[in-house]
Amino acid sequence: xxxxxxxxxxxxxxxxxxxxxxHHVSTVVDGLDNPAGVAIQPDTGHVFVSDSGASxxxxxxxxxxxxxxxDFPVDVYGKGxxxxxxxxxxxFLDKNTLVVGGGGYKDGEELLRVYKIPEAGQPAIKADQMExxxxxxxxxxxxxxxxxxxxxTNGKFVFVTCNGDDTKGWVSRARINDGKxxxxxxxxxxxxxxxxxxxxxxxxxxxxxxxxGQMGEITVPGDGLLTFYNAKNSKMLxxxxxxxxxxxxxxxxxxxxxxxxxxxxxxxxxxxxxxxISKEADGKQSIEAKKVETLDKPTALAFGDDxxxxxxxxxxxxxxxxxxxxxxxxxGL
Amino acid sequence: MRxxxxxxxxxxxVATVTADDYELxxxxxxxxxxxxxxxxxxxxxxxxxxxxxxxxxxxxxxTVSCSSCHEPSKGxxxxxDFATGVxxxxxxxxxxxxxxxxxxxxxxxxxxxxxxxxxxLGPIQSSVEMDLTLEECVAKLxxxxxxxxxxxxxxxxxxxxxxxxxxxxxxxxxxxxxxAPYDKxxxxxxxxxxxxxxxxxxxxxxxxxxxxxxxxxxxSDFAFHNIGVGMDNDPPDVGRFNETxxxxxxxxxxxxxxxxxxxxxxxxxxxxLGTLEDVVDFYNKGGIANPQLDEELFPLKLTVxxxxxxxxxxxxGLSSEDYPDFKPPALPK
Numbered sequence: 001x002x003x004x005x006x007x008x009x010x011x012x013x014x015x016x017x018x019x020x021x022x023h024h025v026s027t028v029v030d031g032l033d034n035p036a037g038v039a040i041q042p043d044t045g046h047v048f049v050s051d052s053g054a055s056x057x058x059x060x061x062x063x064x065x066x067x068x069x070x071d072f073p074v075d076v077y078g079k080g081x082x083x084x085x086x087x088x089x090x091x092f093l094d095k096n097t098l099v100v101g102g103g104g105y106k107d108g109e110e111l112l113r114v115y116k117i118p119e120a121g122q123p124a125i126k127a128d129q130m131e132x133x134x135x136x137x138x139x140x141x142x143x144x145x146x147x148x149x150x151x152x153t154n155g156k157f158v159f160v161t162c163n164g165d166d167t168k169g170w171v172s173r174a175r176i177n178d179g180k181x182x183x184x185x186x187x188x189x190x191x192x193x194x195x196x197x198x199x200x201x202x203x204x205x206x207x208x209x210x211x212x213g214q215m216g217e218i219t220v221p222g223d224g225l226l227t228f229y230n231a232k233n234s235k236m237l238x239x240x241x242x243x244x245x246x247x248x249x250x251x252x253x254x255x256x257x258x259x260x261x262x263x264x265x266x267x268x269x270x271x272x273x274x275x276x277i278s279k280e281a282d283g284k285q286s287i288e289a290k291k292v293e294t295l296d297k298p299t300a301l302a303f304g305d306d307x308x309x310x311x312x313x314x315x316x317x318x319x320x321x322x323x324x325x326x327x328x329x330x331x332g333l
Numbered sequence: 334m335r336x337x338x339x340x341x342x343x344x345x346x347v348a349t350v351t352a353d354d355y356e357l358x359x360x361x362x363x364x365x366x367x368x369x370x371x372x373x374x375x376x377x378x379x380x381x382x383x384x385x386x387x388x389x390x391x392x393x394x395x396t397v398s399c400s401s402c403h404e405p406s407k408g409x410x411x412x413x414d415f416a417t418g419v420x421x422x423x424x425x426x427x428x429x430x431x432x433x434x435x436x437x438x439x440x441x442x443x444x445x446x447x448x449x450x451x452x453x454l455g456p457i458q459s460s461v462e463m464d465l466t467l468e469e470c471v472a473k474l475x476x477x478x479x480x481x482x483x484x485x486x487x488x489x490x491x492x493x494x495x496x497x498x499x500x501x502x503x504x505x506x507x508x509x510x511x512x513a514p515y516d517k518x519x520x521x522x523x524x525x526x527x528x529x530x531x532x533x534x535x536x537x538x539x540x541x542x543x544x545x546x547x548x549x550x551x552x553s554d555f556a557f558h559n560i561g562v563g564m565d566n567d568p569p570d571v572g573r574f575n576e577t578x579x580x581x582x583x584x585x586x587x588x589x590x591x592x593x594x595x596x597x598x599x600x601x602x603x604x605x606l607g608t609l610e611d612v613v614d615f616y617n618k619g620g621i622a623n624p625q626l627d628e629e630l631f632p633l634k635l636t637v638x639x640x641x642x643x644x645x646x647x648x649x650g651l652s653s654e655d656y657p658d659f660k661p662p663a664l665p666k
Binding site: 078079080081082140141142143166167191192195196197217218219220221222266 | 438439444538539540542543544545546548549550554555556557559573577579580581582583585624625627629
């Protein structure tokens with residue numbers, strides 16, 4: 001009972017009326033190659049992007065991209081379409097410490113990387129110039145992990161969605177000790193909890209719950225889940241169908257509204273940004289996903305302190321041009 | 334556009350869970366089924382659907398009914414490698430079991446139909462299977478007074494093709510298998526599985542990697558995967574690719590439920606594997622290599638004893654003593 005009440009209260013934090021009636025979307029940077037992660041640097045407000053296929057992390061200042069970390073390993077995701085992926089999820093521990101989820105190595109060898117990043121205007125560092133890293137290797141009984149797509153922090157842990165072991169669907173976590181990241185460990189077997197594949201999106205709710213967007217099968221539309229877990233003990237609090245197909249990112253706005261991106265693998269022309277609105281009927285929680293904007297293969301979300309929402313999209317390039325973009329939704333969501 | 338329609342339909346199907354005047358009884362281990370609006374279950378509709386399902390008059394020469402390829406005594410399949418229709422014609426694929434098929438959004442091995450309502454009329458119109466146009470089928474059934482009366486009672490019309498589809502789909506939703514030893518084990522009865530089956534269960538959800546795709550209450554994600562079966566044929570059956578034109582779907586077929594798997598041999602979409610021993614050997618080798626082989630297929634390195642335990646789990650753990658062994662009804666005149 002206590003769990004249910006807590007869960008409902010948590011959900012009510014995004015149960016308010018739609019906040020997206022008037023919004024303006026602009027392109028901040030284009031020509032990116034499968035951007036797959038975005039984070040806002042504390043203090044400066046600079047936007048950092050995993051320009052995944054280009055094997056680099058960039059900083060965006062005044063609409064211009066600067067290399068920050070380069071030469072990440074790159075792998076291919078998918079059997080057709082195929083996407084080059086290198087660095088994936090991003091999150092800052094503090095102004096100078098950036099955690100990067102890797103996607104360029106095979107399962108079991110993939111790294112969660114920690115960097116001390118150079119100041120704006122300073123030369124970029126190489127991907128192997130890490131402050132630290134850790135991985136989730138295979139054992140006789142457990143598969144190795146890889147594709148660390150989503151990363152988020154509650155100040156005590158960094159949570160990482162993993163996509164190596166599809167029988168378990170691990171969300172892993174690494175404790176933060178004195179500003180340093182300890183070894184990553186498997187924490188939540190989301191596949192066992194939800195019986196649906198692929199934790200991908202991750203966020204921390206305003207009340208501190210671990211919120212996971214379960215992508216489901218990419219070949220099946222409408223099977224995406226939103227699941228709340230106790231961030232301390234990993235117990236599932238609430239599991240809700242969303243009607244979305246392939247949730248790739250979650251983020252709470254400064255107003256406490258929850259937003260999600262849907263990649264919509266089976267028909268990417270219908271992907272988009274959604275507000276997830278809590279509903280309650282017959283004593284049961286549910287979700288209404290209201291479309292805010294149609295987006296071409298959206299991958300990541302992050303709110304700036306001023307309420308601007310930054311979104312990365314893979315997009316569709318013409319000819320040899322890369323279609324990836326960093327988009328900005330003006331404050332107000 | 335096709336996929337937009339598909340998604341909208343999927344979402345519209347989410348809301349309705351229970352029937353109008355017929356309450357579907359779910360065996361232990363199964364969840365409530367999504368029943369599309371406009372085709373709520375009723376006793377009379379299910380009875381009508383059962384008659385239609387078993388009636389060979391739905392074929393051109395009165396020799397083939399739905400039950401010809403979906404025989405209750407043969408696991409609701411036909412015990413043969415391919416489905417066989419009128420004049421002894423054989424299709425190019427096996428007849429999938431329809432046990433728990435009501436849970437699957439996509440129907441047929443390649444998912445070319447949506448929901449049971451979308452599937453039911455397909456074989457009637459196939460020249461290889463039942464070989465009637467819908468107009469011919471409707472005209473034929475309208476000459477049978479017993480059907481005309483029942484259609485009037487159920488739908489308020491004479492026989493129509495949408496009515497045929499809805500009635501057959503309604504009946505098929507009642508063909509459920511649960512309450513197997515696995516379900517009892519999961520519910521807390523630790524004696525429900527033999528020692529060998531319990532060892533097999535752990536392998537199923539672990540080292541053998543089965544649950545990467547055979548997940549959830551139906552032991553299927555009802556999604557599409559390329560495991561390599563038939564990809565060494567020239568030309569291969571490319572399955573789902575014919576529906577989506579997505580390269581990644583080449584050679585993909587829908588994951589089959591494993592409920593009552595001991596009754597549904599031979600296995601795979603082409604019926605090419607005669608026994609569960611063959612199936613486990615196939616997976617233990619990592620499937621058949623091809624460019625679109627699912628990443629969940631890899632050599633499992635199961636020992637002889639482990640393979641035996643896994644098969645024991647499949648046979649004992651997923652076979653219900655409440656098997657839905659329906660008898661053919663008296664047909665209307």
